[in-house]
Amino acid sequence: MLLKELKKISHIDKVKLHSLESNLYQLSVVIGDEEDYVQTEHGRFLTSHNKLDLQALFKDKTVGAMVLCHQSAYDEMVGQPVGMGNFLEVPLGNTDLS
Structure with missing residues (x-):
C-alpha cells in the first residue's frame, strides 16, 4: 500500500510497527483480513x-x-526450531499524539 493511499483511509483495524534493528521501525497496517506494508x-x-x-x-x-x-532471529537460543518465528507483539499504550 502506498502512503498516499493510506492517507485516504479513515479506519484501520490494526497498525503494526515492526522493530527491525536498533531504533529502526517499519510500518504495516491490517484492514480486514489483509496486512499490507506501507511504501x-x-x-x-x-x-x-x-x-x-x-x-x-x-x-x-x-x-x-x-x-x-x-x-527474534535467535530461535535456536530459546529452544525453538530454526525459522519457527519467535514473534513478540506488544500493545502500545496511549497513542493520542494530539
Missing part, C-alpha cells in the same frame, strides 16, 4: 528511526489497535 511513492518500505513519527500518521484516523512487533 513510499518510490516503492520503498516506509521506515523511520522514530516510532512516534510513524504513529503520528494515524492522528486523525480510527485505529482498532496499535502494536509494536519484534521477531
Whole structure:
C-alpha cells in the first residue's frame, strides 16, 4: 500500500510497527483480513528511526489497535526450531499524539 493511499483511509483495524534493528521501525497496517506494508511513492518500505513519527500518521484516523512487533532471529537460543518465528507483539499504550 502506498502512503498516499493510506492517507485516504479513515479506519484501520490494526497498525503494526515492526522493530527491525536498533531504533529502526517499519510500518504495516491490517484492514480486514489483509496486512499490507506501507511504501513510499518510490516503492520503498516506509521506515523511520522514530516510532512516534510513524504513529503520528494515524492522528486523525480510527485505529482498532496499535502494536509494536519484534521477531527474534535467535530461535535456536530459546529452544525453538530454526525459522519457527519467535514473534513478540506488544500493545502500545496511549497513542493520542494530539
